[in-house]
Amino acid sequence: MGNCQCFEGFGLASKKDSFKVCICGGATSIGQQLALLMATNTFVKELSVYDLEGSMVPAEGVAADLSHLEFPCRVKAYSLPAQARPVKDLPAACLEGCSLVLVTAGVPRKPGQSRKDLLQVNAGIAKLVVEACAKRCPEAIIGLIVNPVNSVVPAMARLYEKKGLDPRRIVGVTTLDVVRANKFVYEATGAPVDSINVPVIGGHAGKSVLPLFSQEKACAELSLEHRQFLDQRVQDAGAEIVKAKCGKGSATLSLGYAGYLLGSAVLNGLAGNRTTECAYVKSNVTELPFFASPVTFGPRGVDRVHQLPRLDTYETERLKEAKQILQAEITMGLEYAETTD
Numbered sequence: 001m002g003n004c005q006c007f008e009g010f011g012l013a014s015k016k017d018s019f020k021v022c023i024c025g026g027a028t029s030i031g032q033q034l035a036l037l038m039a040t041n042t043f044v045k046e047l048s049v050y051d052l053e054g055s056m057v058p059a060e061g062v063a064a065d066l067s068h069l070e071f072p073c074r075v076k077a078y079s080l081p082a083q084a085r086p087v088k089d090l091p092a093a094c095l096e097g098c099s100l101v102l103v104t105a106g107v108p109r110k111p112g113q114s115r116k117d118l119l120q121v122n123a124g125i126a127k128l129v130v131e132a133c134a135k136r137c138p139e140a141i142i143g144l145i146v147n148p149v150n151s152v153v154p155a156m157a158r159l160y161e162k163k164g165l166d167p168r169r170i171v172g173v174t175t176l177d178v179v180r181a182n183k184f185v186y187e188a189t190g191a192p193v194d195s196i197n198v199p200v201i202g203g204h205a206g207k208s209v210l211p212l213f214s215q216e217k218a219c220a221e222l223s224l225e226h227r228q229f230l231d232q233r234v235q236d237a238g239a240e241i242v243k244a245k246c247g248k249g250s251a252t253l254s255l256g257y258a259g260y261l262l263g264s265a266v267l268n269g270l271a272g273n274r275t276t277e278c279a280y281v282k283s284n285v286t287e288l289p290f291f292a293s294p295v296t297f298g299p300r301g302v303d304r305v306h307q308l309p310r311l312d313t314y315e316t317e318r319l320k321e322a323k324q325i326l327q328a329e330i331t332m333g334l335e336y337a338e339t340t341d
């Protein structure tokens with residue numbers, strides 16, 4: 001087992017449509033929330049919790065804790081020293097057989113930083129994991145919760161393409177923008193929260209985030225000014241949390257929840273129950289090669305990337321602005337992929 005430490009907790013793996021899932025960065029603040037929620041998903045028969053040694057809690061401790069939950073899932077931990085290379089040092093058992101890998105690894109931004117400032121560091125971390133997936137579970141869907149999502153997803157999808165693998169296996173998690181938009185509309189309208197579904201398109205940073213309030217009937221009662229205010233609030237929501245955490249991190253609880261929604265949609269789809277969530281993927285919905293929009297997940301992963309609905313005048317103008325910003329960030333990601341080996 002080399003330098004890997006491994007904890008195994010036993011559970012019952014009995015369900016027919018059941019899948020193996022790995023959480024990379026499973027001992028981080030986001031990773032622990034995500035691992036907890038995924039362990040309660042009855043489609044998950046086995047959960048690999050992978051993190052580096054010296055993380056805030058050992059991956060073995062996270063797995064031991066989760067292994068007591070009364071769900072069928074079997075939880076196993078894998079940890080490596082910081083200087084290890086997952087592609088050769090991570091035991092094959094961590095990733096082999098995985099249908100879904102959720103990656104939360106990477107550093108959070110600090111007050112005053114933009115997500116773009118994290119590109120070199122976080123793309124480097126994501127690349128190590130993505131290369132290990134390319135070797136051990138090339139058919140798995142890889143959900144990236146790694147900022148800057150707008151650049152890291154194109155970079156990793158391009159790396160997959162260069163290896164002859166399907167770039168649509170790489171999915172950027174933008175569900176948090178939808179969660180936020182839904183909650184803010186609920187607060188503004190009082191409409192039943194579980195009936196609200198605001199598609200959020202574009203990307204996951206600043207003005208590239210475009211909530212389509214025109215598509216949610218509860219918003220019909222809101223003035224244009226109110227929608228503009230909510231649009232701005234969704235764009236700034238990540239920074240709102242960075243500020244509230246006073247330099248001690250960014251969103252973790254809500255981001256773990258959002259990752260769980262995306263992960264559950266993927267597993268539902270794999271089990272034959274086609275499910276739609278917004279996600280940032282290789283796309284031909286606009287002239288940009290990557291774009292967030294509603295995506296239907298099916299038995300083979302990404303099944304359908306939906307075309308955009310008819311936007312209102314405000315959203316049409318905002319889309320132009322979002323695309324301009326997103327294009328520059330996609331280019332940064334693709335350049336990263338071309339300039340690293």
Ligand code: LMR
Nearest residue numbers: 109147237238239250251
């Ligand atoms: C978020 O939207 O909360 C995350 O992308 C974290 C961040 O840096 O804002």
